[in-house]
Amino acid sequence: MLRLFTFLTTLLMATQVMAADWSVRKEDSKLGFFATQAGAEFEGAFKTFSSEIRFDVNDLAGSEVKITIDIASVDTQSADRDSNITTQDWFYVSEYPNATFQTKTITKVGEGRYLAIADLTMRGVTKEVELPFTLTIDAGVAHAQGEVTVSRTAFGIGQGQWAANTVVGDDVRIFFDLKADAQ
Template sequence: MTSLFKNILRASVIVPAIAVWVPAFAADTWQVKADDSDIKFSGTQLGADFEGAFDKFTAEIVFSPDDLAGSKVSVLIDIASVDTENADRDSQIISADWFDVAQWPTARFETKSFREIGPGQYEAVADLTIRDVTKEVVLPFNLEIEGNEADAEGTLVIKRTDFGVGQGQWSDTSQVGDEVTIRIDIDATR
């Protein structure tokens, strides 16, 4: 047997053995538990704090702490599902001066990358699109995974006027504050 043939034969045995031995990390697909998950927000109106939530949203989550580069999250929020426990405010929020749901019925959060910042703590760099305006945002979040269950909680502060939310007289931030705090609490299973 020639030495070239022996080397080829040896390589054909070693390479598959290495492929079996090296663990393959792949991001897991997660399903959101809608009844246990929330996207809430808070702001100020005439100097008083108010809170609300978007009751309907869908999420595609592929995530693993061992494969952040292969992880991706896409969330689509139904703006018309807004609930601030004030019917007048809710009807204003979906109007043309605010979110204009007739033209832009959804908001989108699409991750670009993830970074671990501590044990169980991460940052998601994402594009947030509201009223057809896209801005890059950074969402810090805590993640707890136990078996096939995961809970992610995070907070993001944005300026509504950066996205054109509040047209005309409502672009003045003296009546409705510019900063809006968005809080997520997502429970999911894989």
């Protein structure tokens, strides 16, 4: 029993040593999206999100990223649209206040370029997404950028009269530009 405990403790410590933890600099980071309305693309952002990042370029297997987004913090520079986005037809914030992004695997695809396979959960629906991103680490500060296009209707975002893509396009480009400090 003691041996098992020692083993588990050692394993836990080993994982902690292998993958560094990162803390996102909120003021220098952006998590947002581009959606289209009546044929024109507009930009929006989520002002509040939290992250748990364990990332080590030398230990991608032990690396993991989890982002939790507070949907009600959406800002599309239009108060009308922001309040509409949180209603039942769209994100249904009263029922599903958060969206989450949880990586399953992260692989290196080139110099400073990676691919994350992750579960993206929005409005209670989970879909696997492939997110390519770039990453540079300089003096203990990581800078990651990436973008993934998702189908909003696959997540049930836009119900009823909004399910058709005539006015609000189905494709939404979710992007992030994050800066994080090594802990």
